[in-house]
Amino acid sequence: MRFTIKAKLAVGFGLVVVLAVGAAAIGLRSLSQSNDMIRDMVENDMVKVQTVGQADAASEAAGRHLLNLILATDSTERNGYWAAVEEQMGILSASLTKLRGNATAQEQALIEGIERNLAEYARGAEKARQAAQRDAEARAFAMTQQNGANRAFQIIVDEVRPVRTALNEQLRQLIALEEANLAAKVAANDRALSTAWSVMLAFMAATALIGLAVALWVSLGIARGLNQAAGLAQRVAEGDLTARAEYRNADEIGELMGHLNTMVLRLRDVVGEVLSASSNVAAGSQQLSASAQQLSNGATEQASAAEEASSSMEEMSANIRQSAENAAETEKIAARSADDAEQSGKAVTEAVNAMKSIADKITIVQEIARQTDLLALNAAIEAARAGEHGKGFAVVASEVRKLAERSQAAAAEIITLTGDSVTVSEQAGQMLSKLVPDIRRTAQLVEEISAASREQTIGAEQINTAIQQLDQVTQQNASAGEQMSATSEELAAQAEQLQAAIAFFRTEEDKAWSAPALPRGEPQARPVASSRPGRAARPSKGVKSLEPAFLGIPPARKNGSAQGFALVMEDGRDDEDARFERY
Amino acid sequence: MTKMPDSNVTDGRTDGCALQVLTLGLGGEIFALESAQVREVLDMVELTEVPGARSFVKGLVNVRGKVVPVVDLKTKFDMPALPPTEDSRIVVIEVSRNGEDSMVGVLTDRVLEVTELPQATLEDVPRVGMTWQPDFIRAIGKRDGDFVIVMDIAAIFSSEGPGGRRKTQP
Incomplete structure (x- = not known):
């Protein structure tokens, strides 16, 4: 116990x-x-x-x-x-x-x-x-x-x-x-x-x-x-995080000492992490600045592309409107074609009937030719029987028979042709009658195409509006990217300042600590600026350039440094500034 | 056209230089009849069948008031029977039988023309390798590269049935 x-x-x-x-x-x-x-x-x-x-x-x-x-x-x-x-x-x-x-x-x-x-x-x-x-x-x-x-x-x-x-x-x-x-x-x-x-x-x-x-x-x-606790607190206040308290009694003070030691250790870790984090932040914000610049450029290109797309969309919209009008015209033509095709079908049917009657008539001619042929043959036979007397008649009969045969052949050819024509015409009629619903269907489809084109016109206009809005947004993005670039540069400067501020703490014994150890018991007399040699020892350009601004902050403001530093960006120009573009 | 002697018309085989014939088609072959024996050519008409007649007699037909029997030579020649077509004709011929002339109608698949076969082209019937009985053939002529078989009408109509002798012979 x-x-x-x-x-x-x-x-x-x-x-x-x-x-x-x-x-x-x-x-x-x-x-x-x-x-x-x-x-x-x-x-x-x-x-x-x-x-x-x-x-x-x-x-x-x-x-x-x-x-x-x-x-x-x-x-x-x-x-x-x-x-x-x-x-x-x-x-x-x-x-x-x-x-x-x-x-x-x-x-x-x-x-x-x-x-x-x-x-x-x-x-x-x-x-x-x-x-x-x-x-x-x-x-x-x-x-x-x-x-x-x-x-x-x-x-x-x-x-x-x-x-x-x-x-x-x-x-x-x-x-x-x-x-x-x-x-x-x-x-x-x-x-x-x-x-x-x-x-x-x-x-x-x-x-x-x-x-x-x-x-x-x-x-x-x-x-x-x-007293020991006060000494430790004073050394920590001076920025010495290597301090440790030696008090071994197992009472509340001893406990407090243990906690204070733990606190200093943690503080040391935190300061180390803050140092590395702030350097990371500095590097990251530089990269961020470059990326933001790229983003801004990209956004500008995007804006021009969006404008091109907008004009293309307007052309497309005009084309679609033209297509819609063409489709309406086509629809009328298709309806007319359907009527024409129907009438053509009727005409073809009439033609088929006419050809059928022609075939009938030709059959009569064929029959007559056949009879003629027969008659001529008989005449030839009679002429042959008549012997020498029928010679002339035989010639006539032969000629007549040839004529009859030619008539017959012609009639047969006509019949064949007529039959073919009828077949073809009937096929044409069937095709026409099939064609009519197809044409009507085509007319309906064209009407639908016309309606779709009208809707497409509306859609294209909406797309155009959207692209214009996109263009505006992209331009805003471009300016936002530029602002982001500037902000990240500021962030980099602030990160370096943070590094300088955190360098006030000494975390390792072997680290450069050129500040003279002040006698204990008068911690209030130690000015904050006395840690300058420690900071100046760090080869940081940003810190060097920000030094006047940092020192220009009145002491009353330094107490509020937990809420952030008051940056004076206008001051502290140096040769390195020429390498960076100013936004 | 050569000059044709008017004597012995029925004989046909004159000592003139040409034989005047009527060519006609039976089956795939071309036959010829002496034009002197041909009375006239008729269109195909409906035949009145005669019961009990011989097999090659297909029926009777009325030719200008005379009843004329119609025979089918294809039956006689053992050729396959074919249905009548648009070109089918009945050739009315005069046959001298038992000393008196009678008219007989012959069914033909088609009638070609009245023509003359030059005597020089006529040849005798070869004795071997023939489909038909050589007795029925008077001569074989050529016309336009095709053989024309000149039928012996008297021999045909003097024989009994369709290929009767040939069948009884073996």
Whole structure:
């Protein structure tokens, strides 16, 4: 188990608290005891003293009233004083009874003596009253005071006063006794109080000592750890990421040290990664710039190509419109052709019929020729039979027969031709009748082509619009590419600046670190610009060119550098600028 | 055309220089009849069949009021019978039988012409290798490169049936 600060504080303060509570408990107990004593004194001893005082006062009052009774002249007055005497004696008796309630043996003896004297005093007082009564009656009878008028007084002097003196003496003793008791109790109380004081003082001293020791122990440990942490933080603030804290205690400070070391390690990794990433970003943004320039050029070419395409599309649209008109014309022609073909079919049918009738007629001619032939043959036979006389006739018959045969052959040829013609014409008719629906179908198709061409015209116009929009977009792209090129160049500059800024951190011991190590304890005195030698050591043109701008930033702005640098692109020209095109 | 002697017309074989004949086609062959024996040529008409007649007699025909029997020489010559065509003709000839002349119609597939066969071209019938009975043939002539068989009508109509003798001979 680790002995952490929490545990140390808990143990120390626990000890202190326990001691304080013990002291408080002792004080409380003493207070309570003292309170009990005082209450006892007030409730018992003071009451006893008071009661004894009352008894003493009552005794004195009874004596005074008895004297007044004797001195009184009329009976009414005497009765009044007697009542007062009896009252005071009752008070006295009651006081004694009250005292007897919790009396000590010594007091009891005194009280019993007082009661005996009181009873004797009562009897004497009664006797004195009766004597006074008689004295008064005698004075009334004798009308003089000199004779026998002082018996009551005598009784008092002789009998009552000694009793009363003893009574008073006993009362005095009782008062002294009670006061002595009270004084003893006060002294005891004082002793107890002083003892409690001593104990409490001892506890408080122990508490103070322990608390002081624990506070010193804990605070010294914390201060040592915090000093180391502060030293580490200061070195990190100076940019030294190679620093490490050596603190091995297994408490919270040790944990903090471990975390701080881990943090510095991570920071070192991060800074290294940022360095490489920023160089990558710089290179990448240069490439990006070139690519953006290419993109821009390409977009410009694309825009011109889109314009060409647009004009081509317009030509195509005109062609399509022309095609649509041609198709409509063709449609009309096809419809007309269909009608013509139909009529041609009818004509062919008529021609076929005509040729058939021709064939019939020719058959008659053929028959006539045949008959003629036969006749000529018979004539030839007759001529032959006629012998020498029929010679001429035979010649004629022969000629006639030749003519007939020629007629026959011609007729046969005509019949053949007619038959062929009929066949051909019928085929032509069939073909024509087949042609008609084809032509009608052609007309329909051409109509559809016409409609399609109209739709194509609309589509071509839409395409043209789209191409024009494309052209606009491409031109926008071209300008955007140029802007991107400029932006990426800025990005490259910023990446180099980032490299310069991050070079403030030293991540390796062997790395060039020309900045003199400032004495610890005054980190605020270290200016940010003191890391310039480290940055200047890096052979970076961009950084060199940006140096004035970077240094021109007021310190107040540097705190906000986490949100970005304020770049002053106009400044920091150098010879290398001539190699780059400015956008 | 050579001069033709008018004597002995029925004989035909005159000592003149030409024999006047009517050429006609039967089957694939060309036959000839002496024109003196030919009475006239008729178009093909409907024949009235005669029951009980001999096989080569195909029927009767009316020629200007005379009943004339019609024979088919192809049956006589054992040639295959063919149905009549448009060119079929009936040649009416005069046959002297038993001393009296009678007319007989001959069915022919076609009638060619009346012509003269020069005597020099006529040859006798060779005795061997012939399809037909040499008795029925009077002579064989040539015309336009083709053989023309000149029939002996008297011999034909004096014989009994179709190839009767030839059949009974073996």
